Amino acid sequence: MDYLDYVQMTRGQQISYKIKSFFTGIPNAIKTIFLYIGYFFKSVFLFIANGFKYYGLRFTQGDGATKASYIIMGAGNIAHKQVMKGIVFLACEVAYIMFMVNFGLTYVSKIYSRGVHVDPKNPDLVVDGVVGNVPIEYEKDDFFGLSDKIANADTADDSNKVLLFFVLTLMVTIAFFAVYIANTKSAFATMETIREGKRPLSFVDEMKTFLDERYHITLLTLPILLLMVFNILPIIFTIFMAFTNYDKDHNAFNRLYWWVGFQNFADVFYNNAEKSYTFGKVLLWTLVWAVFATFSNYILGIVLALLINKKDIKAKGFWRTMFVITSAVPQFVTLLVMRLILDDKGIMNAILHTNIPFLSETGWARVSVIIVNMWIGIPYTMLSVSGILMNIPEDLYESARIDGANAVQQFTKITLPYISFVMTPYLISTFVGNINNFNVIYFLTGGKPGAVDYHSGAGTTDLLVTWLYTLTVSEADYKLASVIGIIVFVLCATGSLITFNMSKATKNEEEFS
Amino acid sequence: MTTKQTNVGTMQAGYGQQRKIANIAAYIVLAVMVVIWIFPIVWLVLQSFNGKKGVSLNTFFPEVWTFDNYIKLFRQEGLSDPMDPNSPMVVLPLEKMTFPYGRWLLNTFIVAVFSCLISTLIILMVSYALSRLRFKSRKMLMNFGLILGMFPGFMSMAAIYNIMEIIGLGKQLFSLVIVYSSGAGLGYQIAKGFFDTIPRSLDEAAKIDGATRNQIFWIIILPLSKPIIVYTALTTFLGPWADYVFVSYFMKGDDEKFTVAMGLYEMLKPETMNEWFTVFCAGAVLIAVPITILFTIMQRFYVAGVTGGAVKG
Structure with missing residues (x-):
């Protein structure tokens, strides 16, 4: 359905269309998500299957040297006059083997050591499947003696290091596998070139292709490497953490942690009454907050933009700048100032001559953070709506005027539908952004006020992300934190996938080129 | 025909007046909003010149104006001055702590x-x-x-x-x-x-x-x-x-x-x-x-x- 069809409908039709399309959209969105996942697995499967097919084909059709390079990397290249390239491949293989023997294999073997270890909190409980090795034999009931012995043992493993280096070894192996495949491809290709009677590229010429045909490799190597080491590796590590019992009782080098399977997820969802209660409450408030924070900013931001962009309003630039200035001041400053203003003994209460617990009582605090968030967010919405307003085609208004529409009609029939039509993807991405809105909550209330029936660290204004922060920084409950992180990821991924499907911007990528 | 024209005329006059009122309302709303948005920022700036310590509640404008707060930011107050041999080494109480x-x-x-x-x-x-x-x-x-x-x-x-x-x-x-x-x-x-x-x-x-x-x-x-x-x-x-x-x-x-x-x-x-x-x-x-x-x-x-x-x- 086109925008113009939509505008031509009556108001009632528009509303019913919106409601209808919302509900008819839900199964569609779910369908797309599953299609997307299915498509993903299909392409991965095809990729692997094709890889094996060509891997085998190249082997059977290759000559002796090509076949040799399946074991000794670079052999094919060296035999076919690409000596330097062959040596580079060979060096990669040697380096990888050295890495595995001296480093990688140690940690791979320790990732699931079948050692036994005593839980410091329950000395009677003995578990197996420890990450790392416990060096000393001990008696089951000799708990206090045990902790002394292990603390003094220099040979005890650090579970953290074992897990981290295991993930590193995993990634190095995957990278090496890619190089290995490239090596078989290259061996086969040089063989073909020689068969055709051409000279294979010299090493220098080969290097030159990295500035031209293969320039993308030059550009992307450093960014991807950085992402691998400082984003992907920590994320995989954190996901693994969710399946261990890594927390403040199991984190020093002498206190190993171990695999607990889906225990932490079970705790959060149903097993542990306190944790699942807290999680349910925090999740609910996160969603309520995201809805209110998004729509209050959206509606009032549009109103403000319309006011400023009203034809008869003078000095538009001045008004806009006044609002932009407030959003230019770093958020941590404005939010801390707001916290002081709304304090129990703050200036707001002094002005009003009241004693309102703006930030110290659950109900008031929840309303306060939403209102302060409006103060923070409305200027941003105003800026982006201003941009959209300027882009509404003037001829729409012109033809409306010719047809005798007055200002109110023009507004309800053109401006409003246009904004809501264009802004829907923006709305959803703001919603996802608000689920992750750390600053407003943390600097205003820090998640407080606390509640007696909540799990430690959580307060009644905590969002999932601020709870995640507290769990990491002050509670050192890493296992729970990573479970929460994974849940937030699933929430955001679902939201973003819906946005991604709705926004046409990504599909028109080639339009300009 | 004539009646219709006059109708349009009065309508336009009424519309103009309406528009004026709408404009004034718009300006008032904008002004109020600007005050709300600027108030915390202005308060912050004013407090940075306040000579009295602590969060003052009774006055919006500082009673004593000073530039000391800015100087204090960059001065390691209470620490011994390495240039001055007579300056005493003291253990700082909490309120003398420096940042x-x-x-x-x-x-x-x-x-x-x-x-x-x-x-x-x-x-x-x-x-x-x-x-x-x-x-x-x-x-x-x-x-x-x-x-x-x-x-x-x-x-x-x-x-x-x-x-x-x-x-x-x-x-x-x-x-x-x-x-x-x-x-x-x-x-x-x-x-x-x-x-x-x-x-x-x-x-x-x-x-x-x-x-x-x-x-x-x-x-x-x-x-x-x-x-x-x-x-x-x-x-x-x-x-x-x-x-x-x-x-x-x-x-x-x-x-x-x-x-x-x-x-x-x-x-x-x-x-x-x-x-x-x-x-x-x-x-x-x-x-x-x-x-x-x-x-x-x-x-x-x-x-x-x-x-x-x-x-x-």
Whole structure:
């Protein structure tokens, strides 16, 4: 359905269309998500299957040297006059083997050591499947003696290091596998070139292709490497953490942690009454907050933009700048100032001559953070709506005027539908952004006020992300934190996938080129 | 016919009057809103000149005007002066505790500048490759980046800190630079959108003249991309400038390594707040002024960046 069809409908039709399309959209969105996942697995499967097919084909059709390079990397290249390239491949293989023997294999073997270890909190409980090795034999009931012995043992493993280096070894192996495949491809290709009677590229010429045909490799190597080491590796590590019992009782080098399977997820969802209660409450408030924070900013931001962009309003630039200035001041400053203003003994209460617990009582605090968030967010919405307003085609208004529409009609029939039509993807991405809105909550209330029936660290204004922060920084409950992180990821991924499907911007990528 | 004309006339007169009232109402609403929005900022600035300590509640304007708060930021009050042999070494009571604001400002500046340089370079490289070069794994990389970007930013904070400790960068400012710039590769969308709009014929003409893709990037595309370079540099500078989350975890307990965001937050801890509140205001004003100026200048880039995607659809 086109925008113009939509505008031509009556108001009632528009509303019913919106409601209808919302509900008819839900199964569609779910369908797309599953299609997307299915498509993903299909392409991965095809990729692997094709890889094996060509891997085998190249082997059977290759000559002796090509076949040799399946074991000794670079052999094919060296035999076919690409000596330097062959040596580079060979060096990669040697380096990888050295890495595995001296480093990688140690940690791979320790990732699931079948050692036994005593839980410091329950000395009677003995578990197996420890990450790392416990060096000393001990008696089951000799708990206090045990902790002394292990603390003094220099040979005890650090579970953290074992897990981290295991993930590193995993990634190095995957990278090496890619190089290995490239090596078989290259061996086969040089063989073909020689068969055709051409000279294979010299090493220098080969290097030159990295500035031209293969320039993308030059550009992307450093960014991807950085992402691998400082984003992907920590994320995989954190996901693994969710399946261990890594927390403040199991984190020093002498206190190993171990695999607990889906225990932490079970705790959060149903097993542990306190944790699942807290999680349910925090999740609910996160969603309520995201809805209110998004729509209050959206509606009032549009109103403000319309006011400023009203034809008869003078000095538009001045008004806009006044609002932009407030959003230019770093958020941590404005939010801390707001916290002081709304304090129990703050200036707001002094002005009003009241004693309102703006930030110290659950109900008031929840309303306060939403209102302060409006103060923070409305200027941003105003800026982006201003941009959209300027882009509404003037001829729409012109033809409306010719047809005798007055200002109110023009507004309800053109401006409003246009904004809501264009802004829907923006709305959803703001919603996802608000689920992750750390600053407003943390600097205003820090998640407080606390509640007696909540799990430690959580307060009644905590969002999932601020709870995640507290769990990491002050509670050192890493296992729970990573479970929460994974849940937030699933929430955001679902939201973003819906946005991604709705926004046409990504599909028109080639339009300009 | 005549009646109809007069009707239109009176309608127009009534409409004009209505419009005037509507305009006045609009101005009043705008003015009230501006006051609400500006009030906390003005209060902050005024308090930074307040000569009385603590959060003053009774007066909006300070009773005693002073510039001391700004001086106090940069003076290690109470510490012995190394130049003065007579100055006594004293153990400071809590209210005499000092905060090395100058050090924080320097730290923030160093971290922000280096992150900005590295991130800008990375973003330009990635967005150029994804926008103007065609290669097999391009779509896959973009989808992968999209998924990676959906993990909460500080979910893996503890793991990153572990890595930093292992490679010997624990509690080093450089670790912050790495954290802020290593993820830059994921923030390519806006710059890519810009590169998409530069006509392809430019590349092709250069290619016919024998230029490599490397030369096209540096000699042809980059000089055309000044607005997006400025925009990218400013946003990547502002991020570290105002970040609290990573500093608070990485530099916990080592106040010589704080950035301003973390330091100012520490100043407002309950035990130091009363003594240091006005100084906090001065520190906040100092850090906000350059940003406000930068932000106002880049307003138009910001509008273009935010609405770019929406308008295109």
